[in-house]
Amino acid sequence: MVRFEAVSFGYEGKQTIYDVTFQINQGDFAAIIGANGAGKTTISKLTNGILKPTSGRVLVKGKDTKTTKTSELARTIGFLFQNPDRQICQTTIRDEIMFGLKCVLKDNHEIEERINQTLETFGFDGSRDPFSMSRGERQRIALASVLATRPEILVLDEPTTGLDYRECMQIMELVQELNRQGTTVMMVTHDMELVNDFASRVLVVGGGRLLADGDKTSVFRNAEVLKAASLMPPQISALAQRLGEPFEGIHHVDEMADRIQCLKEGASL
């Protein structure tokens, strides 16, 4: 779906991304992790052509981002920014969702239908003013207007910054459900617990380079890479690693409890 081929990127003479190559496949839930300033957001902006690579190329469903307009790529890629206030520009929720839809759809009947559907899914009152709502609600409105366009690929740039646990879960569970239905998700974050709970694949970025790319278990076990990227594995994964082989590949508290239960039963037999 998304392919980076030896991508480098520099801004005003300062190189920020060096020779990054990877491919996100359909249905992936990939997390891009790294410390602040590592180049995560730059990578996410390279995917939909807001930034164009200085060398190498980025392909989205076979289309080169250098030759395709970002506004055209918007039909395939939905992008949720960290700050919803940059996205919201209408004075009612209904108009806001409509604004996004009108950019990618022509059929008025279809637009109307999708707005109603989206309002229902999110439980919004369409006549409310987004600017008077809480930060978490505004993030949900931004997400709603992105999802209304039904993108095949969803790019999330630190989608849960500044949200409380409940708001965070509301957003992430929705994204997870979409992923189950086939949407490809690319999530930029430094919240390791979030990565642990939702992502299946992890890409580690540090100093503008791709340091690791693989499934959760193998990446979290790679202490060297995590150290180079100034990251700590999630507590539960770290604990599982320290406990050794019987606890291999555990990323959730539930799994840990199950495994302990299993081992206990095994021992008592």
Add this chain to the structure above:
Amino acid sequence: MKGLLNYVEGNSVLHRMNPLSKLIIALLISVSCFLCKGHLFLLGVILVNLALAAVGGIFNRALGLLKTLIKLSIVLFLLQVFFIRDGNILLRLPLNIYITDMGLSFSLLLVLRLMGATMPLTLMLSLTQMNDLSNVMVEKLGIPYKYVFVLITAIRFIPVFMNDMQAIMEAQTARGVEFDTRNIFKKIGLILPLCVPLLVSSVKRIEYGALSAELRGFHHRKKNSGYKQYGFKVQDIGGLALFTLLLVASVFL
């Protein structure tokens, strides 16, 4: 255009000068641009501006600024040159439009003035820390801090708003708004709805700014509250004298 007003670190004579004398020199240059009537004199002033930038180590920035101004000047020049109908006709165009020698001379003078007078203030802001400028205005000119703060904040917010606008445009392009179109009229039409998010974020930012200023004792700041002393040295007096001469020359040449 980005970062045009940001301070550039350095230790040149211009950096070490008193902020007030820099401000006065910038104003002297601007005023002399408007007083003089000679094209060559204005060209000279533009060169002086570039020379000053070179001394301050921001020659490239000055060149960039000049390029932007030249682009703007071309538009202005074209607008102006067709509207002056006095003087000898040099070129006749259809629809009773013509270009006269007076029109040409006046339009050229206008754009040269624009270039010569805009540069010094921008360059001065690149070579002076905002804090120094506001302190010296309070300390030496006795302007109440409240008013200085308004001025400084307005200048400081320009690049902030530009960044905000950039980010908003990125966010909207990502949604499918065609900002990447080549059609400039279409682009202008698309920008209008974006004033809403910009306005909302600006009002919020200003409110936070006011709140934090008040928390740090904004109202207690007086003429003698500053820690740094801003004295006048040889270079200040020399510079002021030199550019006063320029002003005098602009009237008589």
